[in-house]
Amino acid sequence: MRILIVEDEKKISEFIKRGLKEENYAVDAALDGLEGLRMAEENPYDLIILDIMLPGMDGLTLCARLRAGGFGAPIMMLTAKDLVEDKVKGLDAGANDYLTKPFAFEELLARIRALLRKTPAQPSTTLEAGDLNLDLLTHKAFRAGRELILSAKEFALLEYLTRNQGAIVTRTMISEHVWDINFDTATNVIDVYINYLRRKLESGRGKKIIHTVRGKGYILKP
Numbered sequence: 052m053r054i055l056i057v058e059d060e061k062k063i064s065e066f067i068k069r070g071l072k073e074e075n076y077a078v079d080a081a082l083d084g085l086e087g088l089r090m091a092e093e094n095p096y097d098l099i100i101l102d103i104m105l106p107g108m109d110g111l112t113l114c115a116r117l118r119a120g121g122f123g124a125p126i127m128m129l130t131a132k133d134l135v136e137d138k139v140k141g142l143d144a145g146a147n148d149y150l151t152k153p154f155a156f157e158e159l160l161a162r163i164r165a166l167l168r169k170t171p172a173q174p175s176t177t178l179e180a181g182d183l184n185l186d187l188l189t190h191k192a193f194r195a196g197r198e199l200i201l202s203a204k205e206f207a208l209l210e211y212l213t214r215n216q217g218a219i220v221t222r223t224m225i226s227e228h229v230w231d232i233n234f235d236t237a238t239n240v241i242d243v244y245i246n247y248l249r250r251k252l253e254s255g256r257g258k259k260i261i262h263t264v265r266g267k268g269y270i271l272k273p
């Protein structure tokens with residue numbers, strides 16, 4: 052899943068970015084409101100972490116602009132202020148959640164997981180597809196109870212395919228949600244990673260689960 056951080060305090064931005072990358076998220080960062088707006092309009096982010104006090108354009112305006120433009124992914128507001136009025140304004144502008152600085156990184160992660168789950172009844176820390184099980188807390192993947200040893204990128208790719216199980220995902224979608232803005236579209240790195248995953252998923256007696264859809268992309272079907 053790919054996240055945009057819009058935060059002008061470099062230290063905080065770097066801290067969040069590093070932590071999220073360790074959790075296998077693809078992460079881009081914008082240091083002012085206008086850059087944030089441009090990046091959010093150009094890239095299909097799965098979630099935006101948005102500071103309120105920003106140069107260029109403040110977070111409330113940016114949030115309202117994105118919502119007016121049809122941006123549908125979750126937005127989490129971040130601010131040093133802890134005023135009820137600001138929280139109300141943020142939620143009214145279209146934010147889904149709110150976190151006051153300073154915050155514990157674990158809380159940020161838990162809120163992100165909650166915002167990214169599709170059905171509220173589903174526990175936010177695991178994903179399932181047939182005999183495939185992903186633990187989003189430990190980043191461990193299991194097939195029929197057997198643990199698969201995956202690299203961080205392989206896990207992120209498998210997580211994206213599993214979240215979209217039953218639907219075709221194109222290489223563009225994969226590059227946009229699993230890799231960050233530095234992804235080189237001229238390479239075949241996605242196919243290479245798909246092959247790594249297949250080898251690990253289908254070793255032993257594992258049935259084929261990642262299918263190629265000719266001319267379109269891939270589909271994970273349990």
Ligand code: CA
Pocket residue numbers: 058059060102103104105
């Ligand atoms: Ca700020």
